[in-house]
Amino acid sequence: MAEADAELHNRLIYYVLPTIIVCYITFRWCGFKKAKFQAFLCNLVCSYVHNKFCKKEKTLLFDQMKNYEKSRSKTHAAFTILEIGAGSGMNFKFFPSGSEVTCLDPNPYNEKYIIDNLRKADNNIRLVKFIKGFAENMPDVPSDNFDAVVCTFTMCSIRRLNDAVEEIKRILKPGGHFFYLEHVAAPKGSWIRYFQDKLQCIWPYISDGCNINRETWNILDHSNFKEVQYCHFSASTWLAFFARPGLYGSAIK
Ligand SMILES: C[S@@+](CC[C@H](N)C(=O)[O-])C[C@H]1O[C@@H](n2cnc3c(N)ncnc32)[C@H](O)[C@@H]1O
Numbered sequence: 001m002a003e004a005d006a007e008l009h010n011r012l013i014y015y016v017l018p019t020i021i022v023c024y025i026t027f028r029w030c031g032f033k034k035a036k037f038q039a040f041l042c043n044l045v046c047s048y049v050h051n052k053f054c055k056k057e058k059t060l061l062f063d064q065m066k067n068y069e070k071s072r073s074k075t076h077a078a079f080t081i082l083e084i085g086a087g088s089g090m091n092f093k094f095f096p097s098g099s100e101v102t103c104l105d106p107n108p109y110n111e112k113y114i115i116d117n118l119r120k121a122d123n124n125i126r127l128v129k130f131i132k133g134f135a136e137n138m139p140d141v142p143s144d145n146f147d148a149v150v151c152t153f154t155m156c157s158i159r160r161l162n163d164a165v166e167e168i169k170r171i172l173k174p175g176g177h178f179f180y181l182e183h184v185a186a187p188k189g190s191w192i193r194y195f196q197d198k199l200q201c202i203w204p205y206i207s208d209g210c211n212i213n214r215e216t217w218n219i220l221d222h223s224n225f226k227e228v229q230y231c232h233f234s235a236s237t238w239l240a241f242f243a244r245p246g247l248y249g250s251a252i253k
Helices: 002-053 055-071 110-121 161-171 191-199 216-221
Strands: 080-084 100-105 126-132 146-152 172-183 227-234 245-252
Touching: 002 055, 002 110, 055 146, 055 172, 055 245, 080 161, 100 110, 110 126, 146 161, 161 172, 161 216, 216 227, 216 245
Parallel strands: 080 100, 080 146, 100 126, 146 172
Antiparallel strands: 172 245, 227 245
């Protein structure tokens, strides 16, 4: 019995405890680095992937935004935009010149890239502030405050999307527009949807919480926005065929 106790004691001291300590340190270190790495990756990959494979749809979407901005009375102050899940700020170059932009993202490491990409966009856009936060709950953002909210390739990652859409409506001015462009679920019964449904069990773990088979249009259809419009499209990529189905459009408060 004493021998067994000694053996157990040795195992705990020499194997189990060091393993726990190493795991803890690795977790803390990786946890810190993970967000930094994700911001780096987002800046590197999103700029290429989103702007190349959805260029036509992005241009059409932001043309809608420019038309809306022009249609406002000239007595209005600067056009104010809140970008949800702004990532590294790849959309600035599409925004109307002279806009005032507030960026919201849970990853604080994105702020540096946002500032860099704002400078590169060179279209007279002012960054009002970067808010580290989640779209589901934006207590720092006053109600009826923005002319437009922009959200691209982010609704797939938002955990409580219904809550986020309610929050977006709250912070928009009456008549304000919500502009979105997202990858979504393929139609039920299609072979891409079959693949998406199979992939979904691992996809959020390898892609920072993204849901590959989300029927985002259902949430928009059942939101309290006055007018909801969207077009389905297929992104021009063969390699990432499972992320091809997309939608873009706008909703009015
Ligand atoms: C795939 S990136 C898209 C970035 C950018 N919108 C673009 O189109 O290139 C998704 C972004 O959503 C952010 N995100 C994830 N969950 C979020 C949430 N609940 N609320 C707001 N942003 C979130 C991530 O930090 C990330 O920057």
